Amino acid sequence: MNKPPVGKETFSWPVRVYWEDTDAGGIVFYANYLKFFERSRTEWLRARGINQQALREATGGMFVVGEAQVRFLKSARLDDELLVTTSLLETGRASMTIHQQALLTTTTGPRLLCEATIRAGWVNASTLKPDRIPAQILHALT
Amino acid sequence: MNKPPVGKETFSWPVRVYWEDTDAGGIVFYANYLKFFERSRTEWLRARGINQQALREATGGMFVVGEAQVRFLKSARLDDELLVTTSLLETGRASMTIHQQALLTTTTGPRLLCEATIRAGWVNASTLKPDRIPAQILHALT
Amino acid sequence: MNKPPVGKETFSWPVRVYWEDTDAGGIVFYANYLKFFERSRTEWLRARGINQQALREATGGMFVVGEAQVRFLKSARLDDELLVTTSLLETGRASMTIHQQALLTTTTGPRLLCEATIRAGWVNASTLKPDRIPAQILHALT
Amino acid sequence: MNKPPVGKETFSWPVRVYWEDTDAGGIVFYANYLKFFERSRTEWLRARGINQQALREATGGMFVVGEAQVRFLKSARLDDELLVTTSLLETGRASMTIHQQALLTTTTGPRLLCEATIRAGWVNASTLKPDRIPAQILHALT
Numbered sequence: 001m002n003k004p005p006v007g008k009e010t011f012s013w014p015v016r017v018y019w020e021d022t023d024a025g026g027i028v029f030y031a032n033y034l035k036f037f038e039r040s041r042t043e044w045l046r047a048r049g050i051n052q053q054a055l056r057e058a059t060g061g062m063f064v065v066g067e068a069q070v071r072f073l074k075s076a077r078l079d080d081e082l083l084v085t086t087s088l089l090e091t092g093r094a095s096m097t098i099h100q101q102a103l104l105t106t107t108t109g110p111r112l113l114c115e116a117t118i119r120a121g122w123v124n125a126s127t128l129k130p131d132r133i134p135a136q137i138l139h140a141l142t
Numbered sequence: 143m144n145k146p147p148v149g150k151e152t153f154s155w156p157v158r159v160y161w162e163d164t165d166a167g168g169i170v171f172y173a174n175y176l177k178f179f180e181r182s183r184t185e186w187l188r189a190r191g192i193n194q195q196a197l198r199e200a201t202g203g204m205f206v207v208g209e210a211q212v213r214f215l216k217s218a219r220l221d222d223e224l225l226v227t228t229s230l231l232e233t234g235r236a237s238m239t240i241h242q243q244a245l246l247t248t249t250t251g252p253r254l255l256c257e258a259t260i261r262a263g264w265v266n267a268s269t270l271k272p273d274r275i276p277a278q279i280l281h282a283l284t
Numbered sequence: 285m286n287k288p289p290v291g292k293e294t295f296s297w298p299v300r301v302y303w304e305d306t307d308a309g310g311i312v313f314y315a316n317y318l319k320f321f322e323r324s325r326t327e328w329l330r331a332r333g334i335n336q337q338a339l340r341e342a343t344g345g346m347f348v349v350g351e352a353q354v355r356f357l358k359s360a361r362l363d364d365e366l367l368v369t370t371s372l373l374e375t376g377r378a379s380m381t382i383h384q385q386a387l388l389t390t391t392t393g394p395r396l397l398c399e400a401t402i403r404a405g406w407v408n409a410s411t412l413k414p415d416r417i418p419a420q421i422l423h424a425l426t
Numbered sequence: 427m428n429k430p431p432v433g434k435e436t437f438s439w440p441v442r443v444y445w446e447d448t449d450a451g452g453i454v455f456y457a458n459y460l461k462f463f464e465r466s467r468t469e470w471l472r473a474r475g476i477n478q479q480a481l482r483e484a485t486g487g488m489f490v491v492g493e494a495q496v497r498f499l500k501s502a503r504l505d506d507e508l509l510v511t512t513s514l515l516e517t518g519r520a521s522m523t524i525h526q527q528a529l530l531t532t533t534t535g536p537r538l539l540c541e542a543t544i545r546a547g548w549v550n551a552s553t554l555k556p557d558r559i560p561a562q563i564l565h566a567l568t
Contacts, residue, residue, distance in 0.1 A: 018326055020173065020319045022166035024220045024479075025551065029162055030491040031464070034457035035304045042302055053363040053450075064501065065456040070494045075554055078166045079330075079337040125451060128501055160468055162461045166337075167409065172349040173318035177446045180315070184444055188505075195308075195505040207314040210354045217348065217412055221472075221479040267309065270359055304455055308448035308504045315446065362450045 010087040013040040017080040027075035033114045037100045040084035048140040059134050067119040074113045081105040094130045095121040152229040155182040159222040169217035175256045179242045182226035190282040201276050202267055209261040216255045223247040236272045237263040294371040297324040301364040311359035317398045321384045324368035332424040343418050351403040358397045365389040378414045379405040436513040437470040443506040453501035459540045463526045466510035474566040485560050486551055493545040500539045507531040520556045521547040
């Protein structure tokens with residue numbers, strides 16, 4: 001799993017754990033961390049001026065996840081407060097690679113629960129075929 | 143809550159409870175019964191020859207739920223087997239009203255867990271404005 | 285559908301619409317409004333000093349929804365900002381009835397998308413049998 | 427990504443794509459493939475006589491996913507029929523590694539949409555600490 005960039009380049013988004021996120025094991029269902037990661041990526045884009053809905057109407061394209069490597073280290077529970085980070089590792093012509101972490105907020109500091117390396121490709125929203133990431137996005141991200 | 147029609151008019155669809163459906167209370171999260179009801183409505187339409195994706199491409203319309211009255215009587219748990227029923231109560235020009243039940247399969251027969259009366263309206267998929275239910279659907283349903 | 289109390293008694297919680305909330309119709313999937321309502325109820329309880337996880341450990345009880353009447357008036361879309369309100373209509377010995385609304389935040393003010401009347405009962409978390417709402421909760425809510 | 431074992435060792439479970447599984451991109455939301463994979467793993471266990479709910483009551487343990495490597499190759503859409511496979515790659519004392527695929531059923535044969543390598547560890551359900559996989563499970567699986 002790649003190392004994340006450090007410092008000011010890492011974006012953080014708070015996520016609270018609700019009933020909907022948990023399962024009968026008393027912990028957050030594993031697929032739901034991918035929801036949390038998506039929320040953080042969306043807010044990271046928004047913080048850089050990128051509104052995905054508007055961009056899709058303007059360009060006909062959207063991001064689709066092509067690969068996800070996820071390590072689930074510790075479990076979050078109901079009412080937990082998480083910080084979900086996003087940091088850009090690399091951009092290509094048609095995809096970008098991102099490192100993300102879900103950190104539990106505790107009185108003694110953040111504790112890593114789950115981390116992922118995600119590759120998201122830009123596709124034509126109708127055909128789902130890979131396409132070049134619009135320059136507007138590349139400028140905003142890098 | 144309206145009485146369902148009886149006998150052959152009631153469509154049944156089996157649903158198994160998985161981890162994803164449960165919450166930290168050890169039971170199915172209340173919103174997920176609406177997922178089960180939607181699955182049963184879709185399969186009920188499919189059994190009558192109606193494929194919603196194809197119909198949308200052909201007519202530009204889709205069903206959207208306008209009202210749901212739901213009673214949660216008993217709770218389903220992980221691994222439970224349910225039968226989720228759909229029966230048509232009434233059709234109008236732009237909407238239909240359906241009665242649905244989620245029944246737990248037990249060795250002593252089905253036990254009612256949750257029931258709902260659902261009104262679904264037909265809308266233009268682009269504008270979301272109400273529209274007449276296509277004749278093809280009305281013929282298939284009644 | 286009951287009228288909500290007005291003014292300071294109504295609790296509001298912001299909810300952003302993410303990809304996970306939408307469906308292929310381009311709008312928020314109907315069951316997901318029940319997730320939004322649950323988040324608002326949980327934050328309303330938290331704002332009154334009630335942590336459900338801690339309370340369950342202390343009392344062995346939890347709230348379970350017994351009835352939901354939901355009207356879906358207009359649809360939310362990706363990236364929409366909602367305010368989800370909670371206001372208490374009535375408390376009994378073993379249940380409370382709540383009015384909730386999901387309002388779209390627009391430049392010309394809030395627009396009602398979805399509203400619900402929800403009855404939530406207090407149950408023993410092991411047996412799921414109805415029980416008296418703990419005095420601590422009743423004091424905090426009323 | 428590891429190669430799956432072939433032939434009779436691969437378990438298959440049919441999954442239909444419903445509205446709940448899709449997002450505003452018109453395709454299955456990426457996190458939901460992990461739900462499909464979990465359903466297939468559960469049914470694979472059940473087909474080998476392992477009921478997770480009963481096992482937890484008997485042993486106090488449960489499986490928790492520790493790592494997932496997922497490749498999303500093509501997208502499923504509403505009404506699609508998938509086959510979701512599970513095949514055991516390796517078992518250790520406290521975890522097992524599984525290869526899973528989501529295949530679209532087409533008239534010209536199955537088409538690979540998504541595949542994953544999943545490591546699931548056995549944990550004490552109360553403490554969430556790793557524990558030995560019960561012999562009963564190892565016997566059933568290998």
